[in-house]
Amino acid sequence: MNDVITKEQIINHPVDKVWNAISKAEEISTWFIKADFEAKAGMPYTFTASEEQGCMTITGEVKEASPYTLVYTWIVENTNVETTVKWVLEAEGEGTKLFLEHSGIANFPGESAIKMFESFSGGWEQCVNQLKDYLAK
Amino acid sequence: MQKQIDKIFKAIADPTRREILHALVVASVALPITEISAQFDISRQGVTKHIKILEDADLVQIKKNGREQMIYPNPKSLKTVSDWLKFYENFWDDTLKGLVSYLDNKA
Numbered sequence: 001m002n003d004v005i006t007k008e009q010i011i012n013h014p015v016d017k018v019w020n021a022i023s024k025a026e027e028i029s030t031w032f033i034k035a036d037f038e039a040k041a042g043m044p045y046t047f048t049a050s051e052e053q054g055c056m057t058i059t060g061e062v063k064e065a066s067p068y069t070l071v072y073t074w075i076v077e078n079t080n081v082e083t084t085v086k087w088v089l090e091a092e093g094e095g096t097k098l099f100l101e102h103s104g105i106a107n108f109p110g111e112s113a114i115k116m117f118e119s120f121s122g123g124w125e126q127c128v129n130q131l132k133d134y135l136a137k
Numbered sequence: 138m139q140k141q142i143d144k145i146f147k148a149i150a151d152p153t154r155r156e157i158l159h160a161l162v163v164a165s166v167a168l169p170i171t172e173i174s175a176q177f178d179i180s181r182q183g184v185t186k187h188i189k190i191l192e193d194a195d196l197v198q199i200k201k202n203g204r205e206q207m208i209y210p211n212p213k214s215l216k217t218v219s220d221w222l223k224f225y226e227n228f229w230d231d232t233l234k235g236l237v238s239y240l241d242n243k244a
Contacts, residue, residue, distance in 0.1 A: 005225050009233055013240045021240060031239030032232060100233065102225055 007100040015091040039065035148194035154187045161210035169205045
């Protein structure tokens with residue numbers, strides 16, 4: 001057990017295409033979450049999902065953004081706890097090897113945060129389902 | 138409850154403590170300190186130190202059985218941690234699935 005979550009995935013798309021999908025506000029807003037985002041170090045950003053969806057707002061600051069590494073802090077609304085999300089892409093043949101790391105989750109203190117998380121979790125499921133519907137169209 | 142989750146994460150930050158805890162959970166019975174000590178090839182004192190930290194995080198309970206100290210895993214406390222991690226595990230799994238579908242459908 002660890003407080004770092006890591007994901008590794010091979011994606012059958014060229015690295016530039018994947019990079020655009022994770023770093024351009026327009027594309028992030030299409031597949032992930034409504035994003036006011038600029039992939040430039042030092043830039044604050046906001047990810048918002050609609051109230052009806054029961055989703056939360058996530059804010060943070062871009063720490064690093066140079067192809068193909070993207071790092072931003074991840075602060076969930078109503079908490080002051082900073083976690084960090086890191087995306088690293090590597091070209092592999094004609095595809096892309098994607099690494100994702102979310103660290104600092106242990107920084108969340110106490111039980112109130114757990115409760116907050118539980119409600120947050122419900123919201124996310126709705127968001128993700130919405131995305132699946134969107135993509136199925 | 139003050140910073141309980143901090144204590145939990147600090148307790149499991151150490152690889153030896155993680156292994157001890159894992160052994161207890163896998164065995165899903167109480168183990169005597171002497172057995173843990175033998176299994177991990179560390180001194181009884183060393184094990185006791187680790188166990189105290191795990192106990193402080195409410196991850197294990199220590200009960201005396203005659204002269205032997207028995208260590209019980211406390212899965213309830215572990216659940217707090219696993220729920221936490223599971224949430225973001227699922228969240229990122231779903232997010233990556235979403236990313237792949239998006240890329241697949243994009244002209």
